[in-house]
Amino acid sequence: MADVNLWLLVGIAIVVVGFFLKLDSIAVVLIAAVVTALIGGMKFNEILALIGKSFVGGRGASIFIITLPIIGISERYGLREQAVKLIQRIGNLTAGRVLWVYNIIRQFAAAFSLRLGGHPQFIRPLVHPMAEAAAQSELGEGQKLDEKSIEEIKAAAAASENYGNFFGQNMFAAASGVVLMASTLSENNIQAQPTEIAMWSLPVFITVLILSGIQFTLLDRKIRKRGKN
Structure with missing residues:
Protein backbone atom coordinates (compact mmCIF):
# COMPACT_ATOMS: atom_id res chain seq x y z
CA MET A 1 0.00 0.00 0.00
CA GLY A 58 -16.19 28.86 -15.57
CA ARG A 59 -16.55 32.59 -16.17
CA GLY A 60 -20.09 32.14 -17.44
CA ALA A 61 -21.21 31.21 -13.93
CA SER A 62 -20.42 34.71 -12.69
CA ILE A 63 -22.41 36.62 -15.33
CA PHE A 64 -25.27 37.09 -12.85
CA ILE A 65 -23.01 39.47 -10.87
CA ILE A 66 -23.45 42.03 -13.66
CA THR A 67 -27.18 42.25 -12.86
CA LEU A 68 -26.65 43.10 -9.19
CA PRO A 69 -25.75 46.81 -9.70
CA ILE A 70 -28.82 47.17 -11.95
CA ILE A 71 -31.07 45.66 -9.29
CA GLY A 72 -29.52 47.91 -6.63
CA ILE A 73 -30.08 51.06 -8.72
CA SER A 74 -33.66 50.01 -9.47
CA GLU A 75 -34.35 49.53 -5.76
CA ARG A 76 -32.77 52.86 -4.96
CA TYR A 77 -35.17 54.61 -7.32
CA GLY A 78 -38.39 52.95 -6.16
CA LEU A 79 -38.65 49.46 -7.62
CA ARG A 80 -40.00 47.99 -4.36
CA GLU A 81 -42.42 50.88 -3.88
CA GLN A 82 -43.84 50.49 -7.38
CA ALA A 83 -44.30 46.76 -6.82
CA VAL A 84 -46.25 47.50 -3.63
CA LYS A 85 -48.45 50.08 -5.40
CA LEU A 86 -49.22 47.58 -8.16
CA ILE A 87 -50.44 45.00 -5.66
CA GLN A 88 -52.53 47.57 -3.80
CA ARG A 89 -54.40 48.38 -7.01
CA ILE A 90 -55.34 44.72 -7.54
CA GLY A 91 -58.10 43.29 -5.40
CA ASN A 92 -58.56 39.77 -3.97
CA LEU A 93 -54.83 39.13 -3.73
CA THR A 94 -53.21 37.54 -0.71
CA ALA A 95 -49.60 36.84 0.15
CA GLY A 96 -50.12 33.14 -0.53
CA ARG A 97 -51.66 33.74 -3.94
CA VAL A 98 -48.85 36.05 -5.00
CA LEU A 99 -46.24 33.50 -3.95
CA TRP A 100 -48.05 30.57 -5.55
CA VAL A 101 -48.44 32.40 -8.87
CA TYR A 102 -44.73 33.22 -8.83
CA ASN A 103 -43.91 29.60 -7.98
CA ILE A 104 -45.97 28.38 -10.94
CA ILE A 105 -44.29 30.84 -13.31
CA ARG A 106 -40.86 29.94 -11.93
CA GLN A 107 -41.38 26.18 -12.30
CA PHE A 108 -42.61 26.39 -15.88
CA ALA A 109 -39.83 28.82 -16.78
CA ALA A 110 -37.26 26.41 -15.35
CA ALA A 111 -38.90 23.52 -17.23
CA PHE A 112 -38.21 25.37 -20.48
CA SER A 113 -34.74 26.44 -19.27
CA LEU A 114 -35.70 30.11 -19.16
CA ARG A 115 -33.42 31.92 -16.70
CA LEU A 116 -36.26 33.80 -15.01
CA GLY A 117 -36.00 34.32 -11.27
CA GLY A 118 -33.44 34.50 -8.52
CA HIS A 119 -33.32 35.72 -4.94
CA PRO A 120 -31.50 39.01 -5.62
CA GLN A 121 -33.17 39.66 -8.98
CA PHE A 122 -36.82 38.87 -8.18
CA ILE A 123 -37.50 37.78 -4.60
CA ARG A 124 -35.94 40.66 -2.67
CA PRO A 125 -36.97 43.61 -4.86
CA LEU A 126 -40.30 42.34 -6.24
CA VAL A 127 -41.90 39.14 -4.99
CA HIS A 128 -41.40 39.63 -1.25
CA PRO A 129 -42.64 43.26 -1.12
CA MET A 130 -45.60 42.34 -3.34
CA ALA A 131 -46.55 39.44 -1.05
CA GLU A 132 -46.19 41.60 2.05
CA ALA A 133 -48.29 44.36 0.49
CA ALA A 134 -51.00 41.85 -0.42
CA ALA A 135 -51.10 40.56 3.16
CA GLN A 136 -51.32 44.10 4.51
CA SER A 137 -54.11 45.02 2.08
CA GLU A 138 -56.09 41.97 3.16
CA LEU A 139 -55.85 42.97 6.82
CA GLY A 140 -56.96 46.52 6.10
CA GLU A 141 -55.57 49.93 6.98
CA GLY A 142 -56.46 49.65 10.67
CA GLN A 143 -54.14 46.68 11.26
CA LYS A 144 -50.46 46.05 10.71
CA LEU A 145 -48.64 42.82 10.05
CA ASP A 146 -46.94 41.44 13.13
CA GLU A 147 -43.24 40.61 13.08
CA LYS A 148 -43.81 36.86 12.93
CA SER A 149 -46.04 37.15 9.85
CA ILE A 150 -43.48 39.37 8.12
CA GLU A 151 -40.71 36.84 8.74
CA GLU A 152 -42.90 33.96 7.54
CA ILE A 153 -43.70 35.83 4.32
CA LYS A 154 -39.97 36.39 3.76
CA ALA A 155 -39.28 32.68 4.27
CA ALA A 156 -42.17 31.63 2.02
CA ALA A 157 -41.01 34.02 -0.71
CA ALA A 158 -37.54 32.46 -0.63
CA ALA A 159 -39.12 29.00 -0.64
CA SER A 160 -41.20 29.80 -3.74
CA GLU A 161 -37.98 30.57 -5.63
CA ASN A 162 -36.29 27.38 -4.41
CA TYR A 163 -39.28 25.20 -5.29
CA GLY A 164 -39.53 26.62 -8.78
CA ASN A 165 -35.82 26.35 -9.49
CA PHE A 166 -35.03 22.96 -7.97
CA PHE A 167 -38.11 21.04 -9.06
CA GLY A 168 -38.67 22.68 -12.42
CA GLN A 169 -35.25 22.46 -14.04
CA ASN A 170 -35.19 18.65 -14.21
CA MET A 171 -38.12 18.81 -16.63
CA PHE A 172 -35.68 20.17 -19.22
CA ALA A 173 -33.86 17.28 -20.89
CA ALA A 174 -30.72 19.30 -21.58
CA ALA A 175 -30.42 20.68 -18.04
CA SER A 176 -27.03 20.07 -16.43
CA GLY A 177 -28.55 18.04 -13.59
CA VAL A 178 -30.42 15.75 -15.99
CA VAL A 179 -27.32 15.24 -18.16
CA LEU A 180 -25.28 14.46 -15.04
CA MET A 181 -27.79 11.85 -13.90
CA ALA A 182 -27.88 10.25 -17.35
CA SER A 183 -24.08 10.08 -17.58
CA THR A 184 -23.76 8.71 -14.04
CA LEU A 185 -26.30 5.98 -14.75
CA SER A 186 -24.53 5.17 -18.02
CA GLU A 187 -21.21 4.75 -16.18
CA ASN A 188 -22.94 2.18 -13.99
CA ASN A 189 -24.30 0.29 -17.01
CA ILE A 190 -27.83 1.66 -16.59
CA GLN A 191 -29.12 3.10 -19.82
CA ALA A 192 -31.41 6.12 -19.38
CA GLN A 193 -31.94 8.90 -21.86
CA PRO A 194 -32.18 12.51 -20.60
CA THR A 195 -35.69 12.71 -22.06
CA GLU A 196 -36.75 9.73 -19.95
CA ILE A 197 -35.35 11.30 -16.78
CA ALA A 198 -37.16 14.53 -17.61
CA MET A 199 -40.47 12.69 -18.04
CA TRP A 200 -40.04 10.88 -14.73
CA SER A 201 -39.59 14.29 -13.12
CA LEU A 202 -43.16 15.21 -14.09
CA PRO A 203 -44.84 13.61 -11.02
CA VAL A 204 -42.52 15.57 -8.72
CA PHE A 205 -43.18 18.72 -10.74
CA ILE A 206 -46.96 18.39 -10.26
CA THR A 207 -46.66 17.36 -6.61
CA VAL A 208 -44.59 20.43 -5.77
CA LEU A 209 -47.17 22.69 -7.43
CA ILE A 210 -49.94 21.17 -5.30
CA LEU A 211 -48.02 21.09 -2.01
CA SER A 212 -46.72 24.64 -2.44
CA GLY A 213 -50.29 25.81 -3.06
CA ILE A 214 -51.36 24.15 0.19
CA GLN A 215 -48.43 25.67 2.08
CA PHE A 216 -49.15 29.19 0.86
CA THR A 217 -52.87 28.80 1.57
CA LEU A 218 -52.07 27.80 5.16
CA LEU A 219 -49.80 30.84 5.38
CA ASP A 220 -52.74 33.09 4.47
CA ARG A 221 -54.89 31.45 7.13
CA LYS A 222 -52.27 31.98 9.82
CA ILE A 223 -51.89 35.65 8.88
CA ARG A 224 -55.67 36.16 9.00
CA LYS A 225 -55.92 34.40 12.35
CA ARG A 226 -53.24 36.61 13.88
CA GLY A 227 -54.94 39.69 12.44
CA LYS A 228 -58.17 38.84 14.21
CA ASN A 229 -56.49 38.34 17.58
Whole structure:
Protein backbone atom coordinates (compact mmCIF):
# COMPACT_ATOMS: atom_id res chain seq x y z
CA MET A 1 0.00 0.00 0.00
CA ALA A 2 1.43 3.36 -1.05
CA ASP A 3 2.30 5.86 1.63
CA VAL A 4 -0.31 8.58 2.06
CA ASN A 5 0.85 12.13 2.65
CA LEU A 6 -1.30 13.14 5.61
CA TRP A 7 -0.05 16.70 5.35
CA LEU A 8 -2.47 17.10 2.44
CA LEU A 9 -5.24 17.17 5.05
CA VAL A 10 -3.98 20.55 6.23
CA GLY A 11 -6.20 22.15 3.58
CA ILE A 12 -9.29 20.64 5.23
CA ALA A 13 -8.14 21.96 8.61
CA ILE A 14 -7.76 25.45 7.12
CA VAL A 15 -11.32 25.33 5.76
CA VAL A 16 -12.75 24.11 9.08
CA VAL A 17 -10.91 26.74 11.13
CA GLY A 18 -11.67 29.52 8.65
CA PHE A 19 -15.40 28.75 8.57
CA PHE A 20 -15.47 28.39 12.37
CA LEU A 21 -13.93 31.86 12.73
CA LYS A 22 -16.41 33.17 10.11
CA LEU A 23 -13.67 34.46 7.84
CA ASP A 24 -14.27 35.29 4.19
CA SER A 25 -15.31 31.96 2.65
CA ILE A 26 -13.78 32.57 -0.80
CA ALA A 27 -10.44 33.60 0.72
CA VAL A 28 -10.43 30.58 3.06
CA VAL A 29 -11.11 28.11 0.25
CA LEU A 30 -8.52 29.74 -2.01
CA ILE A 31 -5.83 29.67 0.70
CA ALA A 32 -6.66 26.04 1.50
CA ALA A 33 -6.37 25.11 -2.17
CA VAL A 34 -3.02 26.87 -2.59
CA VAL A 35 -1.57 25.32 0.59
CA THR A 36 -2.74 21.85 -0.41
CA ALA A 37 -1.25 22.23 -3.89
CA LEU A 38 2.10 23.41 -2.49
CA ILE A 39 2.22 20.46 -0.10
CA GLY A 40 1.36 18.18 -3.01
CA GLY A 41 4.43 19.32 -4.89
CA MET A 42 3.00 21.82 -7.36
CA LYS A 43 4.99 24.94 -8.17
CA PHE A 44 3.47 28.31 -7.41
CA ASN A 45 3.39 29.28 -11.11
CA GLU A 46 1.52 26.05 -11.90
CA ILE A 47 -1.02 26.85 -9.19
CA LEU A 48 -1.65 30.32 -10.61
CA ALA A 49 -2.00 28.89 -14.12
CA LEU A 50 -4.52 26.31 -12.89
CA ILE A 51 -6.57 28.93 -11.02
CA GLY A 52 -6.58 31.18 -14.07
CA LYS A 53 -7.61 28.34 -16.37
CA SER A 54 -10.45 27.34 -14.01
CA PHE A 55 -11.68 30.93 -13.77
CA VAL A 56 -11.71 31.40 -17.54
CA GLY A 57 -13.42 28.04 -18.05
CA GLY A 58 -16.19 28.86 -15.57
CA ARG A 59 -16.55 32.59 -16.17
CA GLY A 60 -20.09 32.14 -17.44
CA ALA A 61 -21.21 31.21 -13.93
CA SER A 62 -20.42 34.71 -12.69
CA ILE A 63 -22.41 36.62 -15.33
CA PHE A 64 -25.27 37.09 -12.85
CA ILE A 65 -23.01 39.47 -10.87
CA ILE A 66 -23.45 42.03 -13.66
CA THR A 67 -27.18 42.25 -12.86
CA LEU A 68 -26.65 43.10 -9.19
CA PRO A 69 -25.75 46.81 -9.70
CA ILE A 70 -28.82 47.17 -11.95
CA ILE A 71 -31.07 45.66 -9.29
CA GLY A 72 -29.52 47.91 -6.63
CA ILE A 73 -30.08 51.06 -8.72
CA SER A 74 -33.66 50.01 -9.47
CA GLU A 75 -34.35 49.53 -5.76
CA ARG A 76 -32.77 52.86 -4.96
CA TYR A 77 -35.17 54.61 -7.32
CA GLY A 78 -38.39 52.95 -6.16
CA LEU A 79 -38.65 49.46 -7.62
CA ARG A 80 -40.00 47.99 -4.36
CA GLU A 81 -42.42 50.88 -3.88
CA GLN A 82 -43.84 50.49 -7.38
CA ALA A 83 -44.30 46.76 -6.82
CA VAL A 84 -46.25 47.50 -3.63
CA LYS A 85 -48.45 50.08 -5.40
CA LEU A 86 -49.22 47.58 -8.16
CA ILE A 87 -50.44 45.00 -5.66
CA GLN A 88 -52.53 47.57 -3.80
CA ARG A 89 -54.40 48.38 -7.01
CA ILE A 90 -55.34 44.72 -7.54
CA GLY A 91 -58.10 43.29 -5.40
CA ASN A 92 -58.56 39.77 -3.97
CA LEU A 93 -54.83 39.13 -3.73
CA THR A 94 -53.21 37.54 -0.71
CA ALA A 95 -49.60 36.84 0.15
CA GLY A 96 -50.12 33.14 -0.53
CA ARG A 97 -51.66 33.74 -3.94
CA VAL A 98 -48.85 36.05 -5.00
CA LEU A 99 -46.24 33.50 -3.95
CA TRP A 100 -48.05 30.57 -5.55
CA VAL A 101 -48.44 32.40 -8.87
CA TYR A 102 -44.73 33.22 -8.83
CA ASN A 103 -43.91 29.60 -7.98
CA ILE A 104 -45.97 28.38 -10.94
CA ILE A 105 -44.29 30.84 -13.31
CA ARG A 106 -40.86 29.94 -11.93
CA GLN A 107 -41.38 26.18 -12.30
CA PHE A 108 -42.61 26.39 -15.88
CA ALA A 109 -39.83 28.82 -16.78
CA ALA A 110 -37.26 26.41 -15.35
CA ALA A 111 -38.90 23.52 -17.23
CA PHE A 112 -38.21 25.37 -20.48
CA SER A 113 -34.74 26.44 -19.27
CA LEU A 114 -35.70 30.11 -19.16
CA ARG A 115 -33.42 31.92 -16.70
CA LEU A 116 -36.26 33.80 -15.01
CA GLY A 117 -36.00 34.32 -11.27
CA GLY A 118 -33.44 34.50 -8.52
CA HIS A 119 -33.32 35.72 -4.94
CA PRO A 120 -31.50 39.01 -5.62
CA GLN A 121 -33.17 39.66 -8.98
CA PHE A 122 -36.82 38.87 -8.18
CA ILE A 123 -37.50 37.78 -4.60
CA ARG A 124 -35.94 40.66 -2.67
CA PRO A 125 -36.97 43.61 -4.86
CA LEU A 126 -40.30 42.34 -6.24
CA VAL A 127 -41.90 39.14 -4.99
CA HIS A 128 -41.40 39.63 -1.25
CA PRO A 129 -42.64 43.26 -1.12
CA MET A 130 -45.60 42.34 -3.34
CA ALA A 131 -46.55 39.44 -1.05
CA GLU A 132 -46.19 41.60 2.05
CA ALA A 133 -48.29 44.36 0.49
CA ALA A 134 -51.00 41.85 -0.42
CA ALA A 135 -51.10 40.56 3.16
CA GLN A 136 -51.32 44.10 4.51
CA SER A 137 -54.11 45.02 2.08
CA GLU A 138 -56.09 41.97 3.16
CA LEU A 139 -55.85 42.97 6.82
CA GLY A 140 -56.96 46.52 6.10
CA GLU A 141 -55.57 49.93 6.98
CA GLY A 142 -56.46 49.65 10.67
CA GLN A 143 -54.14 46.68 11.26
CA LYS A 144 -50.46 46.05 10.71
CA LEU A 145 -48.64 42.82 10.05
CA ASP A 146 -46.94 41.44 13.13
CA GLU A 147 -43.24 40.61 13.08
CA LYS A 148 -43.81 36.86 12.93
CA SER A 149 -46.04 37.15 9.85
CA ILE A 150 -43.48 39.37 8.12
CA GLU A 151 -40.71 36.84 8.74
CA GLU A 152 -42.90 33.96 7.54
CA ILE A 153 -43.70 35.83 4.32
CA LYS A 154 -39.97 36.39 3.76
CA ALA A 155 -39.28 32.68 4.27
CA ALA A 156 -42.17 31.63 2.02
CA ALA A 157 -41.01 34.02 -0.71
CA ALA A 158 -37.54 32.46 -0.63
CA ALA A 159 -39.12 29.00 -0.64
CA SER A 160 -41.20 29.80 -3.74
CA GLU A 161 -37.98 30.57 -5.63
CA ASN A 162 -36.29 27.38 -4.41
CA TYR A 163 -39.28 25.20 -5.29
CA GLY A 164 -39.53 26.62 -8.78
CA ASN A 165 -35.82 26.35 -9.49
CA PHE A 166 -35.03 22.96 -7.97
CA PHE A 167 -38.11 21.04 -9.06
CA GLY A 168 -38.67 22.68 -12.42
CA GLN A 169 -35.25 22.46 -14.04
CA ASN A 170 -35.19 18.65 -14.21
CA MET A 171 -38.12 18.81 -16.63
CA PHE A 172 -35.68 20.17 -19.22
CA ALA A 173 -33.86 17.28 -20.89
CA ALA A 174 -30.72 19.30 -21.58
CA ALA A 175 -30.42 20.68 -18.04
CA SER A 176 -27.03 20.07 -16.43
CA GLY A 177 -28.55 18.04 -13.59
CA VAL A 178 -30.42 15.75 -15.99
CA VAL A 179 -27.32 15.24 -18.16
CA LEU A 180 -25.28 14.46 -15.04
CA MET A 181 -27.79 11.85 -13.90
CA ALA A 182 -27.88 10.25 -17.35
CA SER A 183 -24.08 10.08 -17.58
CA THR A 184 -23.76 8.71 -14.04
CA LEU A 185 -26.30 5.98 -14.75
CA SER A 186 -24.53 5.17 -18.02
CA GLU A 187 -21.21 4.75 -16.18
CA ASN A 188 -22.94 2.18 -13.99
CA ASN A 189 -24.30 0.29 -17.01
CA ILE A 190 -27.83 1.66 -16.59
CA GLN A 191 -29.12 3.10 -19.82
CA ALA A 192 -31.41 6.12 -19.38
CA GLN A 193 -31.94 8.90 -21.86
CA PRO A 194 -32.18 12.51 -20.60
CA THR A 195 -35.69 12.71 -22.06
CA GLU A 196 -36.75 9.73 -19.95
CA ILE A 197 -35.35 11.30 -16.78
CA ALA A 198 -37.16 14.53 -17.61
CA MET A 199 -40.47 12.69 -18.04
CA TRP A 200 -40.04 10.88 -14.73
CA SER A 201 -39.59 14.29 -13.12
CA LEU A 202 -43.16 15.21 -14.09
CA PRO A 203 -44.84 13.61 -11.02
CA VAL A 204 -42.52 15.57 -8.72
CA PHE A 205 -43.18 18.72 -10.74
CA ILE A 206 -46.96 18.39 -10.26
CA THR A 207 -46.66 17.36 -6.61
CA VAL A 208 -44.59 20.43 -5.77
CA LEU A 209 -47.17 22.69 -7.43
CA ILE A 210 -49.94 21.17 -5.30
CA LEU A 211 -48.02 21.09 -2.01
CA SER A 212 -46.72 24.64 -2.44
CA GLY A 213 -50.29 25.81 -3.06
CA ILE A 214 -51.36 24.15 0.19
CA GLN A 215 -48.43 25.67 2.08
CA PHE A 216 -49.15 29.19 0.86
CA THR A 217 -52.87 28.80 1.57
CA LEU A 218 -52.07 27.80 5.16
CA LEU A 219 -49.80 30.84 5.38
CA ASP A 220 -52.74 33.09 4.47
CA ARG A 221 -54.89 31.45 7.13
CA LYS A 222 -52.27 31.98 9.82
CA ILE A 223 -51.89 35.65 8.88
CA ARG A 224 -55.67 36.16 9.00
CA LYS A 225 -55.92 34.40 12.35
CA ARG A 226 -53.24 36.61 13.88
CA GLY A 227 -54.94 39.69 12.44
CA LYS A 228 -58.17 38.84 14.21
CA ASN A 229 -56.49 38.34 17.58
